[in-house]
Amino acid sequence: MLRFILIRLAQLPLIIAGTSLIVFVFLNASGDPAQLLLPAEASAEEVAQLRQALGLDRSIFEQYLAFLSNAVRGDFGMSFRAHRPAMDVVLDALPATLELALAALLVATLISIPLGVTAAVRRGGLADAAATVVAVLGQSMPVFWLGIILIMIFAVFLHWLPVSGRGGLAALILPAVTLGWYMNALMTRLTRASMLEVLGEPFIRTARAKGLPERVVIFRHGFRNALVPIVTIWGLQAGTMLTGTVVTETVFAWPGVGRASIYAVLGRDYPVVLASIAVFTLIFLAVNLVIDVAYFLIDPRIRRG
Numbered sequence: 001m002l003r004f005i006l007i008r009l010a011q012l013p014l015i016i017a018g019t020s021l022i023v024f025v026f027l028n029a030s031g032d033p034a035q036l037l038l039p040a041e042a043s044a045e046e047v048a049q050l051r052q053a054l055g056l057d058r059s060i061f062e063q064y065l066a067f068l069s070n071a072v073r074g075d076f077g078m079s080f081r082a083h084r085p086a087m088d089v090v091l092d093a094l095p096a097t098l099e100l101a102l103a104a105l106l107v108a109t110l111i112s113i114p115l116g117v118t119a120a121v122r123r124g125g126l127a128d129a130a131a132t133v134v135a136v137l138g139q140s141m142p143v144f145w146l147g148i149i150l151i152m153i154f155a156v157f158l159h160w161l162p163v164s165g166r167g168g169l170a171a172l173i174l175p176a177v178t179l180g181w182y183m184n185a186l187m188t189r190l191t192r193a194s195m196l197e198v199l200g201e202p203f204i205r206t207a208r209a210k211g212l213p214e215r216v217v218i219f220r221h222g223f224r225n226a227l228v229p230i231v232t233i234w235g236l237q238a239g240t241m242l243t244g245t246v247v248t249e250t251v252f253a254w255p256g257v258g259r260a261s262i263y264a265v266l267g268r269d270y271p272v273v274l275a276s277i278a279v280f281t282l283i284f285l286a287v288n289l290v291i292d293v294a295y296f297l298i299d300p301r302i303r304r305g
Helices: 002-029 033-037 044-054 060-071 086-121 126-140 143-157 169-199 202-209 214-225 227-243 246-251 257-266 270-298 300-304
Strands: none
Touching: 002 060, 002 270, 033 044, 060 270, 086 126, 086 169, 086 214, 086 227, 086 246, 086 257, 086 270, 126 169, 143 169, 143 246, 169 214, 169 227, 169 246, 202 214, 214 227, 227 270, 246 257, 257 270
């Protein structure tokens, strides 16, 4: 396991460098930040002076090499708009993103796993029908549309919850449900399918023939053997959720990294965008590494392999 972890850690710099290169090239092709930062009546000389001050007068290759050499030391440059280190801008917004993503993960996990297991055990019953409805609705509703509908119902009409912003548990409920709803639907469907496959295996019939209590058969023998595909999708969705809060943060004016990244992209604030991508990449790779390690703990066959 240690060798596997070391190999994955050794791959991190290459992945981050490759990702940043792609983003860097596309950002530079999107337009000139100097023209956005200066007023419309600015002269060509003023634009040229600002480009030189920001280091944008050099070739893309030279700009990227300079960025990469600084990024290795943790320096992603100064934000063009905030006039402070770009990484500081991202790190200031990171706690809000982690708070929202972890709350959404909790909502999705606490609903999907019990509902999926119950739907498989009581196939054709009320729980199975509820799981089907949750899966269909969750995967057919766009996140931004669901967020707007929840705001209209619970904030505008009922006045139960805040419309937007961050501050306390009440403000967290709507964005967490919105962000976690798609994952909840996917995990419910996958948990049900995995459990149905395992419950049809011969060792389940053997366990029941031995007279073991049904809860032992379901959870110790059934759910444990169904965990690998569930953990796989959970890890992928967790990584996506931790790094893909852009739409939800925008709809609910949540002051996280996703919202800051959108403003940075619109304003061509290259350093903030690149710092955001680096943080997102690290988070996603860290989540996947944790999930890979979990395989060794869940399935003895992987440890032997």
